[in-house]
Amino acid sequence: MAQGRGGLRGARIGAGPLGEPERGDLAPRVVASFWCGNGHHSQPSFAVEAVVPDVWDCPKCGLPAGPDRENTPAVESNAPYMTHMGYVRQRRSQEEGEVLLNEALAKLRGTI
Template sequence: MAGGNAIRGTRVGAGPMGESERGESAPRRRVSYWCANGHESRPSFAVDADVPENWDCPRCGLPAGRDEQTPPAPPRNEPYKTHLAYVKERRSDADGEAILEEALAKLRRQREEP
């Protein structure tokens, strides 16, 4: 017999957990949600809980609504923007030219100083 431990793999307090030890579970209801791909998900909520209008589909991740005929539209994907794209949104070409000239003048002054 290896180790001689008769109750191997258990811990103090382990045992069958039933309704008597945990208490009664709250009454539940299932609510159906449909996504744009036609997937149905049915999470359960407590009877007295507020049910959300939208739910994320566990299969595809799209938002799902409670109306099967008109599910929510998929979110619009914004393409990745580079740092330069954000700068161009904030500054005009004239501003860019002025900043470039200022930076070049500063570099030229630094090179001239011993």
């Protein structure tokens, strides 16, 4: 039953040890700089033994970001989202679709 107290009984936030002493030391890290086409600058850190990627997604706008501020990576053109009907219309003409629809309706009605 609620007594009007906080949800954490017997524990105070920040009372215990947190971070490196409890979990051990962090791996050695290197900070890399990336710039996107909108001029956003991000600095993710990587483990020293990890390979730093050539392209990184900008956390602010989602554009590809590269290590060279003056020559940012080009945006890949993505095809717009298409529904199932969009793909069907891409493969078949209106007349072909009507023929298929009439065949399917005839099967359902039992006339074929």
